[in-house]
Amino acid sequence: MKRRPEEPRPTLQGHLEPLREAHQRGELILFVGAGASLALGLPQWSELIDHMAEELGFEPERFRSFGSYLALAEYYRLQHGSLGPLRSWMDRAWHREGVRIGDSQVHRLIVEGRFRLIYTTNYDRWLENAFEHHGREYVKIVTVADLSRIRPDVTQIVKYHGDFENDASIVLDESSYFRRLDFESPLDIKLRADVLGRSVLFIGYSLSDINIRYLFYRLARLWRHAMPDVPQPRSYFFTPQPNPVQEAVLAQWGIQMLSGAADDPTQALARFLRLVIEPQADERAG
Structure with a gap:
């Protein structure tokens, strides 16, 4: 067959x-x-983009239309001078309490x-x-x-x-x-x-x-x-x-x-x- x-x-x-x-x-x-x-x-990349949009004063859907997530992160770095604040947020978001690795x-x-x-x-x-x-x-x-x-x-x-x-x-x-x-x-x-x-x-x-x-x-x-x-x-x-x-x-x-x-x-x-x-x-x- x-x-x-x-x-x-x-x-x-x-x-x-x-x-x-x-x-x-x-x-x-x-x-x-x-x-x-x-x-x-763990958070999806969409949450990361939404967070960047919020910090930068954009509506999330409109912010996504401005480029790839790489370009959006580049813009974030240019506006803040570094990725440090974004990295800190990601660290907290990706390591939320209650995740049971076992x-x-x-x-x-x-x-x-x-x-x-x-x-x-x-x-x-x-x-x-x-x-x-x-x-x-x-x-x-x-x-x-x-x-x-x-x-x-x-x-x-x-x-x-x-x-x-x-x-x-x-x-x-x-x-x-x-x-x-x-x-x-x-x-x-x-x-x-x-x-x-x-x-x-x-x-x-x-x-x-x-x-x-x-x-x-x-x-x-x-x-x-x-x-x-x-x-x-x-x-x-x-x-x-x-x-x-x-x-x-x-x-x-x-x-x-x-x-x-x-x-x-x-x-x-x-x-x-x-x-x-x-x-x-x-x-x-x-």
């Missing part, structure tokens, strides 16, 4: 084994986006996985809090000074777009984003060294995020230029729903899209992570 295009299981099953093997060897880099924290109830299955699975290198574009501390909650050591990398604290036996959490504890590290406005596109910061150099010979698994990202898509493109070019005669280790992008157009686009950059076809993206991600880090979960699932 011909399978319907929306059935995801063949896609998952066909690529789980090499993904699991890379994970078991400790050679799978995890890249974590905001979608991994959906179940925590209830997040996604974060528990990330902590329990054999991920020696975790990169995240999230500014918040929920990954770090999850490691602390579950009693696991980690080293947080935000600036070049943090590189001296790396230990081979401890997971590295690399805050690729900055951390709330360091205003200068935050990639939020247009200028900081353009500097990121240079791909020449200390963290970029570290990333280039880390990815050679390893696969990368991206979770919690939107396929419309141009920032992460540019990263896909740069990593593919990096591998081809650094090791032109060596096959690039396959990397993976998990999404709750199939998308054949994006699947074809990502494939040209050596990235296999894996989909869960679930209405609840958090449940889909948790199930997927279980299948990767707990091989026995495959038998229970099917």
Whole structure:
């Protein structure tokens, strides 16, 4: 019988084994986006834009029409002289009381996985809090000074777009984003060294995020230029729903899209992570 295009299981099953093997060897880099924290109830970007509009004296809907969130944040910085006040508000809003990190299955699975290198574009501390909650050591990398604290036996959490504890590290406005596109910061150099010979698994990202898509493109070019005669280790992008157009686009950059076809993206991600880090979960699932 011909399978319907929306059935995801063949896609998952066909690529789980090499993904699991890379994970078991400790050679799978995890890249974590905001979608991994959906179940925590953190503010959406729309709340950030509304807050900027309120502080700047604009009606929120009209303010949104003036440009991308990068341009709006740039305008905020120009008006206030820095992003400090906005960063402080974000820190409070993203770490509201009542968030129970111990209830997040996604974060528990990330902590329990054999991920020696975790990169995240999230500014918040929920990954770090999850490691602390579950009693696991980690080293947080935000600036070049943090590189001296790396230990081979401890997971590295690399805050690729900055951390709330360091205003200068935050990639939020247009200028900081353009500097990121240079791909020449200390963290970029570290990333280039880390990815050679390893696969990368991206979770919690939107396929419309141009920032992460540019990263896909740069990593593919990096591998081809650094090791032109060596096959690039396959990397993976998990999404709750199939998308054949994006699947074809990502494939040209050596990235296999894996989909869960679930209405609840958090449940889909948790199930997927279980299948990767707990091989026995495959038998229970099917």
